[in-house]
Amino acid sequence: MNEKILVIDDEPDIRNLVKEILDDEGYIVKTSKDAGEAIEIRNSFKPDLVLLDIWMPEMDGIALLKQWEQHDQLNLPIIMMSGHGTVETAVEAIKLGAYDFVEKPLSLAKLLLTVRHGLEKVRLQTENIRLRHQQGYIELPIGESPVMHQIYSHMDRIANHDTPILITGEPGTEKETFARYVYKNGKRATGPFISVNISALSSDNALEALYGSEIDGGIHKGLIENADQGILFLKDIADLELPIQARLQDTLENNVIIRIGGKQAVSINVRFIFASSQNLDMLVKQGSFRDDLYYQLNILPLKIPALREHRNDIPVLMDFFIDHFAEDQGLPRRKFTNAASNYLRSYDWPGNIRELKNLVQRLLILGTKETIDIEELQFTLGAQPIRVVDKDYNANFELPLRQAREQFEKSYLEYKLERANGSVSKVAADVGMERTHLYRKLKSLGIEINPD
Numbered sequence: 001m002n003e004k005i006l007v008i009d010d011e012p013d014i015r016n017l018v019k020e021i022l023d024d025e026g027y028i029v030k031t032s033k034d035a036g037e038a039i040e041i042r043n044s045f046k047p048d049l050v051l052l053d054i055w056m057p058e059m060d061g062i063a064l065l066k067q068w069e070q071h072d073q074l075n076l077p078i079i080m081m082s083g084h085g086t087v088e089t090a091v092e093a094i095k096l097g098a099y100d101f102v103e104k105p106l107s108l109a110k111l112l113l114t115v116r117h118g119l120e121k122v123r124l125q126t127e128n129i130r131l132r133h134q135q136g137y138i139e140l141p142i143g144e145s146p147v148m149h150q151i152y153s154h155m156d157r158i159a160n161h162d163t164p165i166l167i168t169g170e171p172g173t174e175k176e177t178f179a180r181y182v183y184k185n186g187k188r189a190t191g192p193f194i195s196v197n198i199s200a201l202s203s204d205n206a207l208e209a210l211y212g213s214e215i216d217g218g219i220h221k222g223l224i225e226n227a228d229q230g231i232l233f234l235k236d237i238a239d240l241e242l243p244i245q246a247r248l249q250d251t252l253e254n255n256v257i258i259r260i261g262g263k264q265a266v267s268i269n270v271r272f273i274f275a276s277s278q279n280l281d282m283l284v285k286q287g288s289f290r291d292d293l294y295y296q297l298n299i300l301p302l303k304i305p306a307l308r309e310h311r312n313d314i315p316v317l318m319d320f321f322i323d324h325f326a327e328d329q330g331l332p333r334r335k336f337t338n339a340a341s342n343y344l345r346s347y348d349w350p351g352n353i354r355e356l357k358n359l360v361q362r363l364l365i366l367g368t369k370e371t372i373d374i375e376e377l378q379f380t381l382g383a384q385p386i387r388v389v390d391k392d393y394n395a396n397f398e399l400p401l402r403q404a405r406e407q408f409e410k411s412y413l414e415y416k417l418e419r420a421n422g423s424v425s426k427v428a429a430d431v432g433m434e435r436t437h438l439y440r441k442l443k444s445l446g447i448e449i450n451p452d
Helices: 012-024 035-045 061-070 087-096 108-134 146-158 175-184 206-211 242-254 280-286 291-297 307-329 338-346 352-366 374-381 401-419 424-431 435-444
Strands: 004-008 028-032 049-053 078-082 100-103 165-168 193-197 213-215 218-220 231-235 271-276 300-303
Touching (some): 004 035, 012 028, 012 108, 028 035, 035 049, 049 061, 049 108, 061 078, 061 087, 078 087, 078 108, 087 100, 100 108, 146 175, 165 175, 175 193, 175 271, 206 242, 242 291, 280 291, 307 338, 307 352, 338 374, 338 424, 401 424, 401 435, 424 435
Parallel strands (some): 004 028, 049 078, 078 100, 165 271, 193 231, 231 271
Antiparallel strands (some): 213 218
16 A cells, blocks of 8 residues: 655655655655645645644744644644754654654655654554454354355455455344455555444434544544545445435445535545444335435445354354353363254244354353353353153053164154144254255154245
């Protein structure tokens, strides 16, 4: 990523020389001859670093620096360029918030070294912001199910594009982990990842929080600008009010924003990822979500399946969360009995992956035994106790082995079907049989079934 530098100096020869040198180093450079022009260029160009001359007509560099300081705009390195006899002034500028200064006549080696150090500071600050936003993020395993392998393959294909992504799925499917996977494996991985829950923004400040403001001469960047060169992840997008939806649609279409109270459009370079647990298509039909915004953000849809739709991944996720909490929180590792593992695979998981993660954490915190059995699972989940022996099954030890086995299998599978509300697919996953084989077995035992 090429850093952007703004050079402010009233002497054309110096402006052109510095620009030529920085151009050769691969930087993106713009120049300004005075403070007034510099203010306009900075707002639209959004430089990563500023080279600012001290002596200029009308408003000098110190006055401009003070204005930026008053408006809380010293959020980037500003290197002062000072002539002979102005070193004391340059030192004063550093006290005001400037990053460093270089003396005129300029030493090109010193100039480039100071610029590199200033930009390195920017990179470190950006990385710290990125790491702060990653706190609490757990990178889930891909799992073993074909459906999850297909989703990750799809994300790999779209990671390097700039087109918006819409992630949908039931609550608890951990949609943010998939957004972060796209971020980590795409070209914006060195930029910020900012995650925002729309439902957490009040209706009074949502617009300003997203777009920033220009009030009394002060510029306050919003979440969209702060995500520049990176990704802005907007959760619960269905909760966004209609007037803000219209503004967001214009932002997606034109890649510009206008701050609240501002007049000048500011270009942005942000990839948007949206998430929703609601049916946006239905909301569009009801008139509570704009159709033009829906079509704009739904170019690359990504639907995350419910956990019950990829049950084969439950053991992998279960072991993953045990290892995670043991390493991250120092909790004791515990093992599930085979019966408990089978119970987890047959459970419907209304809270999806988040429910599984929370369950494992509770079991590791509250458990006192090395193993986790069905009774402990049911107590923790608040489920009804399992009927270990079916009341309708009476063992007859006088029967031949084959008939006794068939009698047991019939009672066993009828019990499993009852627990699974008649779902043959769930029973097949629970008992470890292919569904077609299970159908044949049920038919041979005279068990009536309703096809899934």
